[in-house]
Structure formats: structure tokens, C-alpha cells
Amino acid sequence: MSTTAPGKGRGPRADAQRNRDHILDTAAQYFSEHGVSGSLDAIAKKAGVGAGTLYRHFPNREALLAALLTARDEELVKRRDAIRAEPAGAASRLEQWLDALIGWAGAFDGLPEPLRTATTTETSPLGMTCQGYITTTDEFLLAAQKEGTARAEVRGRDLFLAALATSWVRDAAMADEFSAQALKSLTRNGWAASGTADSGH
Amino acid sequence: MSTTAPGKGRGPRADAQRNRDHILDTAAQYFSEHGVSGSLDAIAKKAGVGAGTLYRHFPNREALLAALLTARDEELVKRRDAIRAEPAGAASRLEQWLDALIGWAGAFDGLPEPLRTATTTETSPLGMTCQGYITTTDEFLLAAQKEGTARAEVRGRDLFLAALATSWVRDAAMADEFSAQALKSLTRNGWAASGTADSGH
DNA sequence: AAACCATACGGAGGATGTCTCCGTTTTGTC
DNA sequence: GACAAAACGGAGACATCCTCCGTATGGTTT
CATH class of the missing domain: 1.10.357 (Tetracycline Repressor; domain 2)
Structure with missing residues (x-):
């Protein structure tokens, strides 16, 4: 589930990449259990990151869903x-x-x-x-x-x-x-x- | 759009009946403009009644929808x-x-x-x-x-x-x-x- | 027509959820 | 180790749903 695109400029910072992946994993599980309308804040909390971090990576629900489907x-x-x-x-x-x-x-x-x-x-x-x-x-x-x-x-x-x-x-x-x-x-x-x-x- | 069921015990109070009908009319218009996900509080306000009045007549969105469709x-x-x-x-x-x-x-x-x-x-x-x-x-x-x-x-x-x-x-x-x-x-x-x-x- | 009370009203406020802002922390580089 | 850019976290502004309860109104009774 890593998204390390090789060669493309300078990659994202390590912690950012880690958080992104972890949010994605958590969201996949959360959506599986609660459907796509589950609370985003709850996902952030469950992933152990602040709400801001989640929304920085995925500006809205659709973006998160899109990333999930890309995977x-x-x-x-x-x-x-x-x-x-x-x-x-x-x-x-x-x-x-x-x-x-x-x-x-x-x-x-x-x-x-x-x-x-x-x-x-x-x-x-x-x-x-x-x-x-x-x-x-x-x-x-x-x-x-x-x-x-x-x-x-x-x-x-x-x-x-x-x-x-x-x-x-x-x-x-x-x-x-x-x-x-x-x-x-x-x-x-x-x-x-x-x-x-x-x-x- | 009146719902005056004749003969059934003692009918609802006049103001209640009036409010109910008016909420229904307002909701019909509001839903037409904003879809069925439009804010219920907004409908109450637009109908000129308190939120409590709306929810007393229609306990939730589905009930309101059902009444609308019954009409x-x-x-x-x-x-x-x-x-x-x-x-x-x-x-x-x-x-x-x-x-x-x-x-x-x-x-x-x-x-x-x-x-x-x-x-x-x-x-x-x-x-x-x-x-x-x-x-x-x-x-x-x-x-x-x-x-x-x-x-x-x-x-x-x-x-x-x-x-x-x-x-x-x-x-x-x-x-x-x-x-x-x-x-x-x-x-x-x-x-x-x-x-x-x-x-x- | 005054009093009475069941019925209904209104809107403040608790609960939950989305999303933003900004002071603080971490990372990568020199 | 110092510095700047990048990223973090979580308080809080704002929207919605819905409940609670003190207050007002309508119908009925005397």
C-alpha cells in the first residue's frame, strides 16, 4: 500500500508518508465497518493523528474515498x-x-x-x-x-x-x-x- | 392538502392542524429546491415555527417525507x-x-x-x-x-x-x-x- | 365570560460532525 | 548543531439533528 513514486522530484517527508498510509489503512477498516458515511474525525482519532492531519492529506470525504479506491x-x-x-x-x-x-x-x-x-x-x-x-x-x-x-x-x-x-x-x-x-x-x-x-x- | 379526518374521535387542535399543513407545504418547496437532504431546522424557520413544533409533528426526516408522499x-x-x-x-x-x-x-x-x-x-x-x-x-x-x-x-x-x-x-x-x-x-x-x-x- | 387544563408552541442547548487556523514540533539539509 | 521548510495536533467556529421544558393557546365547562 506504499505510494513511493520513484524519481518524481523530492518525495514527501517520511512522517507524512507514514501518516498517509496509516490513515488509509484505518479508513479502509472503518469504512468497512461503518459504511462510507462514518465519521472522519473518528477515523483520525482511531489512526492516532489530529483532524488537521487527516484533512491536509485528504481535503474531504471524496478525496479519501478516491485514494482508497486507487489502492x-x-x-x-x-x-x-x-x-x-x-x-x-x-x-x-x-x-x-x-x-x-x-x-x-x-x-x-x-x-x-x-x-x-x-x-x-x-x-x-x-x-x-x-x-x-x-x-x-x-x-x-x-x-x-x-x-x-x-x-x-x-x-x-x-x-x-x-x-x-x-x-x-x-x-x-x-x-x-x-x-x-x-x-x-x-x-x-x-x-x-x-x-x-x-x-x- | 387538508387532512381533516371526519368523525374520528376529537380532531387535532386548530393551530396544530394549521402548523402541520404549513410545514408540509414549506417542506415540499424546500425539498424541491434543495433535495431531500435539506436542513430540517431551516424548514422550521422558513415555516415560521420552532424546531420543536416541526419535530413534534414529524419525529424525523423519514416521517416528514412519508407525510409528503402521502399527500x-x-x-x-x-x-x-x-x-x-x-x-x-x-x-x-x-x-x-x-x-x-x-x-x-x-x-x-x-x-x-x-x-x-x-x-x-x-x-x-x-x-x-x-x-x-x-x-x-x-x-x-x-x-x-x-x-x-x-x-x-x-x-x-x-x-x-x-x-x-x-x-x-x-x-x-x-x-x-x-x-x-x-x-x-x-x-x-x-x-x-x-x-x-x-x-x- | 371567566376559569381551567390538556394540548401545542418556541427556541435554547446538548450531542455529533465537518473542516480551518495557527502555534508547535519534526525532518532533512548544510 | 543550526536553520527553514514541511508537517503536526487539536481547539474551536460553524452547521445539523433532535430534546426538553417553561410558556402560550384553544376548547370546554360552569
């Missing part, structure tokens, strides 16, 4: 590459990628909300991240469209939002795990070209 | 009856009902969130409301399934959540009105039985 970036990128390398058809690959997105957006309780906001707000750290994944979604989607297994009028952005929405429905819907699955199938049938749809129970 | 209930119920009376096929009726739900959930910015929470939380004023509309959704869905135009494995609850999700995506997505439309089509194709799907440009 997880590697994982999702790896997944993307693994899916790319699969011998399966384009439709299956797209489906797997969307599944990965749903899982990614569900990393913390309540995460879909800021992600959706970021997706439409642009020009924010989170927005950049989302934009990148929309591009990837477009890549898989285009392949499926060329293959004839995905409707032509669908856009990557729409599927990305649909994945967020699925994750959003799953949040706090623990009483009914079916619903998330249902949304997934609904989406699956939604983008599939006629005749290739799968009831996906 | 709109009549409208949606009327729409439901109108759809029922239509000569169109069951699929078309289901589609129109889902459209109505999407519009309903978009009455205020940010409304889908508490609605989703209420849907999965049950036993809350909002939860009751949602439950009722899920039942209606089931009614329209069942007709479409009997007609053979809707997949058998879909449930009303899922479509209800999908409608909320669509409204959720639309929120703050003004930069891209397409997305909401896309989600709608995606869902439409998702529940339609094979062969009856419509690309819904």
Missing part, C-alpha cells in the same frame, strides 16, 4: 486483464466485467452513491477513476456488439451506471439477496441481443 | 386506475406503471435513497407506502406474465427496485438525460419475454 485499482485492473485473456465469447467477458464492477462498487456500504455523483460530476478524483472504468466497459461492450450478442444502442456508460445501481440495490438489502441477483439478470437480459438472452437464474 | 398518493393511485382502465396490452400497462413509479420516485432530488432504505427496512411509514406500490407492480406484472410478454422469473419487487434505481441514476445526472432513458430501456428489455423486446430508441 484497490491494481486489483480491478488485474481482473480486467484476466478477463481479456479468457477464451470465452465477448458476451461472457462483458458479463464478467460487469460482475467485477458490481463487486468493486460494493467494497464499502454506501459507496455507489458517491460513485454515481462522481460519474456525473466529472473533474474530481473519483470521477477520473470512473471514467477509466467506463472506457473499459466500452471496450468489452464493443466487442460483444461486433459479435452480435449485445444490442447496438447500449452504451458503456449506461452499463456502468447499471452496475452501480445493482450494487446500490444490494446495499442494505441484505434481507433479500435475491434482489441484487434479479437486477443483474434484468440488466443481462437488457443488453443482450434478441435470441441470445439467458434467464440466468 | 401525493392520490395522484399516483389515480394514475394506477387510469392505467388499469386502458385498452392496451398488459406489457404496455406494466411499462406505463413503471414509468409512473420512476416519475414518482423523482419527485425530489435524492428521494430514491430513503425509498430504497424503506423498501428493505419494512415497518416504517415509508416502508408501508412502498409495499403498497410493490403489490400494484405485482398486479401489472402478473397480467403481463399471463399474457406471455414478461419473463416468468421476474418479481414485482425487483421491478420496483429497478424503477427506484432508474430514478436514482437520473438524480444529479442532468448532464446526461440519456442515461435515465437508457436504464429504462435496459430494464424494459430485461423483463420482456424473448421475441417481444423493443429496442425503445
Whole structure:
């Protein structure tokens, strides 16, 4: 989880780097337990730093979230590459990628909300991240469209939002795990070209 | 917007009734302008009543929201009856009902969130409301399934959540009105039985 | 119409949370 | 070891939610 960018000018001071990493670790755990709306001051206290230190490193909740997701970036990128390398058809690959997105957006309780906001707000750290994944979604989607297994009028952005929405429905819907699955199938049938749809129970 | 239930014991005091109605009106306007997360204290002030008065009538944000939606209930119920009376096929009726739900959930910015929470939380004023509309959704869905135009494995609850999700995506997505439309089509194709799907440009 | 009391009002204030400011401390360099 | 730049910490300004309780008002009774 170190972020020591080599060669770039003079690196950050040692204590700053240490604190930053530690805050990130603490925040990851705290958000896991309390959802993304957990108190930032509480995170600072738990990490053993002053509130000022936390806010200097991460000016607001979104920045902290963005940093947290960047740390997880590697994982999702790896997944993307693994899916790319699969011998399966384009439709299956797209489906797997969307599944990965749903899982990614569900990393913390309540995460879909800021992600959706970021997706439409642009020009924010989170927005950049989302934009990148929309591009990837477009890549898989285009392949499926060329293959004839995905409707032509669908856009990557729409599927990305649909994945967020699925994750959003799953949040706090623990009483009914079916619903998330249902949304997934609904989406699956939604983008599939006629005749290739799968009831996906 | 009066809520004078006739015959039920001794009604509320006149000033209480007046305040309640006025708070409701003020809240409707305030939420329209600032979304459902607007400050409750600000609403009280704007309505010219003390905070205590607001909280006595509506113990929390959800209660206020529920009262606000109850006022709109009549409208949606009327729409439901109108759809029922239509000569169109069951699929078309289901589609129109889902459209109505999407519009309903978009009455205020940010409304889908508490609605989703209420849907999965049950036993809350909002939860009751949602439950009722899920039942209606089931009614329209069942007709479409009997007609053979809707997949058998879909449930009303899922479509209800999908409608909320669509409204959720639309929120703050003004930069891209397409997305909401896309989600709608995606869902439409998702529940339609094979062969009856419509690309819904 | 005056008195009575249940009902309702208002707004100060406790609790929690976000974020800023600035005096103090730490780090890296010379 | 001394110096300046970088970073720290936590008090406190400010916003919100919500409660508590002394005070005012409305309806009823005589």
C-alpha cells in the first residue's frame, strides 16, 4: 500500500508518508465497518493523528474515498486483464466485467452513491477513476456488439451506471439477496441481443 | 392538502392542524429546491415555527417525507386506475406503471435513497407506502406474465427496485438525460419475454 | 365570560460532525 | 548543531439533528 513514486522530484517527508498510509489503512477498516458515511474525525482519532492531519492529506470525504479506491485499482485492473485473456465469447467477458464492477462498487456500504455523483460530476478524483472504468466497459461492450450478442444502442456508460445501481440495490438489502441477483439478470437480459438472452437464474 | 379526518374521535387542535399543513407545504418547496437532504431546522424557520413544533409533528426526516408522499398518493393511485382502465396490452400497462413509479420516485432530488432504505427496512411509514406500490407492480406484472410478454422469473419487487434505481441514476445526472432513458430501456428489455423486446430508441 | 387544563408552541442547548487556523514540533539539509 | 521548510495536533467556529421544558393557546365547562 506504499505510494513511493520513484524519481518524481523530492518525495514527501517520511512522517507524512507514514501518516498517509496509516490513515488509509484505518479508513479502509472503518469504512468497512461503518459504511462510507462514518465519521472522519473518528477515523483520525482511531489512526492516532489530529483532524488537521487527516484533512491536509485528504481535503474531504471524496478525496479519501478516491485514494482508497486507487489502492484497490491494481486489483480491478488485474481482473480486467484476466478477463481479456479468457477464451470465452465477448458476451461472457462483458458479463464478467460487469460482475467485477458490481463487486468493486460494493467494497464499502454506501459507496455507489458517491460513485454515481462522481460519474456525473466529472473533474474530481473519483470521477477520473470512473471514467477509466467506463472506457473499459466500452471496450468489452464493443466487442460483444461486433459479435452480435449485445444490442447496438447500449452504451458503456449506461452499463456502468447499471452496475452501480445493482450494487446500490444490494446495499442494505441484505434481507433479500435475491434482489441484487434479479437486477443483474434484468440488466443481462437488457443488453443482450434478441435470441441470445439467458434467464440466468 | 387538508387532512381533516371526519368523525374520528376529537380532531387535532386548530393551530396544530394549521402548523402541520404549513410545514408540509414549506417542506415540499424546500425539498424541491434543495433535495431531500435539506436542513430540517431551516424548514422550521422558513415555516415560521420552532424546531420543536416541526419535530413534534414529524419525529424525523423519514416521517416528514412519508407525510409528503402521502399527500401525493392520490395522484399516483389515480394514475394506477387510469392505467388499469386502458385498452392496451398488459406489457404496455406494466411499462406505463413503471414509468409512473420512476416519475414518482423523482419527485425530489435524492428521494430514491430513503425509498430504497424503506423498501428493505419494512415497518416504517415509508416502508408501508412502498409495499403498497410493490403489490400494484405485482398486479401489472402478473397480467403481463399471463399474457406471455414478461419473463416468468421476474418479481414485482425487483421491478420496483429497478424503477427506484432508474430514478436514482437520473438524480444529479442532468448532464446526461440519456442515461435515465437508457436504464429504462435496459430494464424494459430485461423483463420482456424473448421475441417481444423493443429496442425503445 | 371567566376559569381551567390538556394540548401545542418556541427556541435554547446538548450531542455529533465537518473542516480551518495557527502555534508547535519534526525532518532533512548544510 | 543550526536553520527553514514541511508537517503536526487539536481547539474551536460553524452547521445539523433532535430534546426538553417553561410558556402560550384553544376548547370546554360552569
